[in-house]
Amino acid sequence: MTDARTKRTQTLTAAAKAKSQAKTHAAEQAIRRLIKRGEAITFQAVQREGRVSHAFLYNHPDLRGRIERLRSQARPIPAQAPPADPESTLVLALTSQITRLKKQHRQEVQALREALEQAHGENLDLRRELDRRGLSGQVQAS
Structure with a gap:
């Protein structure tokens, strides 16, 4: 009985890990797409683009730090001289x-x-x- 329970626990743990990795990948891809389009990097923009929750982004230290860094680096683009x-x-x-x-x-x-x-x-x-x-x-x- 304990072996079956252990196996179920391992299966659930592996599934949760895979789901978290998929969400992390989706968020990273969303950040890349936003940067490529020149859009502001915010938690809301990454959430919308990557279809992940705010909670996931805030609770994931690496993603949270990256979004905060990119958000703080965003500066208004100065007007360019006419070509x-x-x-x-x-x-x-x-x-x-x-x-x-x-x-x-x-x-x-x-x-x-x-x-x-x-x-x-x-x-x-x-x-x-x-x-x-x-x-x-x-x-x-x-």
């Missing part, structure tokens, strides 16, 4: 436009996800109400 040639101006304008459109796209996708989630919830509520009233079979037959 000398028109091609550089075009590249900067298009890069800025792409960045703005990507941000707008992310916001729109998030809004759509939230609307879809709400619609699913309302649909579930309506189905439950139909079941409660005993009308679900009548609606499907129509």
Whole structure:
């Protein structure tokens, strides 16, 4: 009986360790993506990008320290001198436009996800109400 319990404990411990490693990897990848996009490194941004919890980030000393360091290093980017040639101006304008459109796209996708989630919830509520009233079979037959 003790061997079975020990084996279950070892299995659960290994699963918890694997889950923690996966979350750590997800958070590290999120930090890299945020840096690559030039976005601010904050706990909330890493949480959102890596799909990990605030608690996980705060309770993981290495990740917490890294996020705090990167957050404190963030400085406003000084305005650049205008480029000398028109091609550089075009590249900067298009890069800025792409960045703005990507941000707008992310916001729109998030809004759509939230609307879809709400619609699913309302649909579930309506189905439950139909079941409660005993009308679900009548609606499907129509």
